[in-house]
Amino acid sequence: MSESLLETVGIYKSFVGVQALKNVSFSMQPGEIHCLAGENGSGKSTLIKVISGVYTPDAGHIEFQGKQYKKISPIDAINNGIQVIYQDFSVFPNLTVMENLAFNNELAEGRRLVNWKRMKSIAEEALSKINVSIDLDAYVGTLSVAEKQMIAISRALMQDARLIIMDEPTTALTKKEVTNLFEIITQLKAQGIATLFVSHKLNEVFEISERFTILRSGEVVASGATSDLDDRKFSFYMTGREFEKR
Numbered sequence: 001m002s003e004s005l006l007e008t009v010g011i012y013k014s015f016v017g018v019q020a021l022k023n024v025s026f027s028m029q030p031g032e033i034h035c036l037a038g039e040n041g042s043g044k045s046t047l048i049k050v051i052s053g054v055y056t057p058d059a060g061h062i063e064f065q066g067k068q069y070k071k072i073s074p075i076d077a078i079n080n081g082i083q084v085i086y087q088d089f090s091v092f093p094n095l096t097v098m099e100n101l102a103f104n105n106e107l108a109e110g111r112r113l114v115n116w117k118r119m120k121s122i123a124e125e126a127l128s129k130i131n132v133s134i135d136l137d138a139y140v141g142t143l144s145v146a147e148k149q150m151i152a153i154s155r156a157l158m159q160d161a162r163l164i165i166m167d168e169p170t171t172a173l174t175k176k177e178v179t180n181l182f183e184i185i186t187q188l189k190a191q192g193i194a195t196l197f198v199s200h201k202l203n204e205v206f207e208i209s210e211r212f213t214i215l216r217s218g219e220v221v222a223s224g225a226t227s228d229l230d231d232r233k234f235s236f237y238m239t240g241r242e243f244e245k246r
């Protein structure tokens with residue numbers, strides 16, 4: 001067996017009055033497109049926050065590229081190539097596309113004066129990696145949700161992502177934009193970058209993922225190859241109830 005990119009081992013996380021994650025174990029291979037599914041409140045976002053270091057698990061640990069972490073900090077996660085694209089995209093609306101893309105790098109390198117020429121080439125390179133063309137001088141606040149998402153993905157690539165986690169990325173997208181996003185995820189795979197794609201939509205799971213994990217009430221109820229999944233099983237795993245024919 002090849003070495004996993006990511007493993008979560010027996011993760012528990014509770015909030016006051018809620019056991020959000022209970023003994024959650026699953027794994028991903030390098031470059032794998034993996035769908036994390038589950039109904040609202042099943043623990044998907046909490047699991048993402050544990051993987052990306054936002055929450056410390058109450059028990060269990062994470063292994064990433066062979067290293068074991070009882071607790072991973074958000075900075076460790078980023079430095080090790082774990083990037084999350086949140087629903088709000090964490091982009092700065094009052095900066096231009098170029099500024100959003102180049103900002104992190106310029107800051108990281110502790111520059112006191114902005115080198116605009118350098119920023120432009122960094123920004124262009126980031127977008128070209130995913131074959132996207134967006135006006136670099138546009139204010140991000142004026143862009144569509146899909147375009148903001150592209151910028152967030154480009155930024156993740158600039159920080160050497162090995163795993164990109166997308167929390168319900170299709171919620172506000174049109175059908176065409178979803179198709180575009182799936183093309184980008186496929187391109188990422190070709191570059192060896194894995195995607196953990198969070199969704200509760202069956203058609204999306206089938207269309208994009210190679211493997212899946214389904215959470216119900218904070219527990220993994222199924223995990224495996226998407227080719228072994230069908231709509232009856234999917235519905236049962238998601239709800240715990242038998243599929244009803246309409």
Ligand code: ADP
Binds near residue numbers: 038040042046
């Ligand atoms: P999902 O992303 O699958 O919709 P979440 O991980 O957001 O589910 O939530 C799982 C459970 O944990 C829910 O019952 C939710 O209400 C609860 N929960 C999530 N975050 C918090 C929090 N910060 N404080 C208290 N309860 C939370």
Ligand code: MG
Binds near residue numbers: 045046167
């Ligand atoms: Mg969520």
